[in-house]
Amino acid sequence: MNKHAWMPVSPCGDGCVDHSTATVGRLRVAWRVVAASTVMLSGAFVVLAVLCLRGPARSALLRHWFRLLVRAFGVRLLVVGPVFQEVRGRGVLVVSNHVSWLDELAIDAVQPIRMVAKRDIRDWPVLGPLITAARTVYLDRERLSLLPGTVAELAAALRDGAAVGIHAEGTTWCGVASGRYRPALFQSALDAGVPVRPVVLRYRQGSATSTRPAFIGSDTLVGSMRRVLRARGLVVEVHVLDEVAPGRASTRRELAALVQQESERVSHGSVGVPAPRWHTAEVA
Incomplete structure (x- = not known):
């Protein structure tokens, strides 16, 4: 199938990944493999549980499971700012950059939200069913004719009060470089009349940005996972910024x-970390 002009392309490749950053020993890697495998296998029970749960209980279960999985891979989670959806029942489009799986x-x-993801994630072993259980909306980027239907589906979910997440660059970048935000899916927020919540994801080891988690170039999922499992002191920062209220822009491009x-x-460091209005939490 021919790729269309809308399909996003990143210039980031294998050479963007810095393999010289600090790593852990084999025993620590083995422990992380066991821990991550155990948490992922427990995901089968989580899928069954979320089918029976609704509302805050469902969200809490998924949130704790994903936190356990992030930590099992040896990654610390640092959250700066409010929760994505400060007003329960009011839809919000959560927009983030894209670096890694x-x-x-x-x-x-x-906060478990309805993410828009490329369709091949659905077929990932173990992770695919869990991400699907979180009510992910899958997007076939090679079939442009399906895009209006996806926008309509997202707008309907937003009107119903859901928090919906998109990676606005449309493809992964290395974390040092970043791409232009594609406007197409922003139309759903305009159609639904809901705010947009910008989120910035940053990966670091020590004080420096780390490209080890980047899922780019000729990477396979397994190969990228191995790099993460070997990384020492890897932190993922989730910076939750102030909402962009409805009416501040009249078109999706604006x-x-x-x-x-x-x-x-935030991503270029031109200002300091925003003062949290809700919480600043580090998950060990």
């Missing part, structure tokens, strides 16, 4: 540009 885990570890401008103030 870890992004979805980190986002759902803060809205995408406005949200990207807000996000780049």
Whole structure:
């Protein structure tokens, strides 16, 4: 199938990944493999449980499971800012950058939301069913004709009060470089009349940005997982910024540009970390 002009492309490749950063020993890697495997296998029971639960109980179970999984991979989660959806029952479009397969885990570890993801994630072993259980909306980027239907589905979910998440770049970048926010899916927020919540994901080891978790170039899921399992002191920061209220932009292009401008103030370090209005939490 031919790729269309809308399909996002990232110039990031294998050479973007810094393999010289600190790593842990074989015994620590083995322990993490056992821990991550155990948590992932327990996901089968979580899937069954979430089918029986509704509301806050369902959300709490998924959130704790994703937090356990992030930690099992040896990654610490640092959340700065409010929760994604401060007003329960009011829809919000959560917009983040895209670096790694870890992004979805980190986002759902803060608050399980309906993510928009590429369709092949559905077929990932173990993780696929869990991400699907979180009511993920799958997008076939190669079939542009399906895009209006996806936008309509997202708008309906937002009108119903859901928190819906998109990776606005449309593909993964290395974390040092980033891409232009694609405007198409922003139309759902305009159609539903809901705010947009910018979120910035940053990966670091020590004080420096880490590209080890990046899922780019010729990476396989297993290969990227191995790099994460070997990383020492890897932290994923989830910076939750102020909402962009309805009415601040009249078109999806204006809205995408406005949200990207807000996000780049944090991702490029031009301002300090925003003062939290709800919580600053580090999950050990």
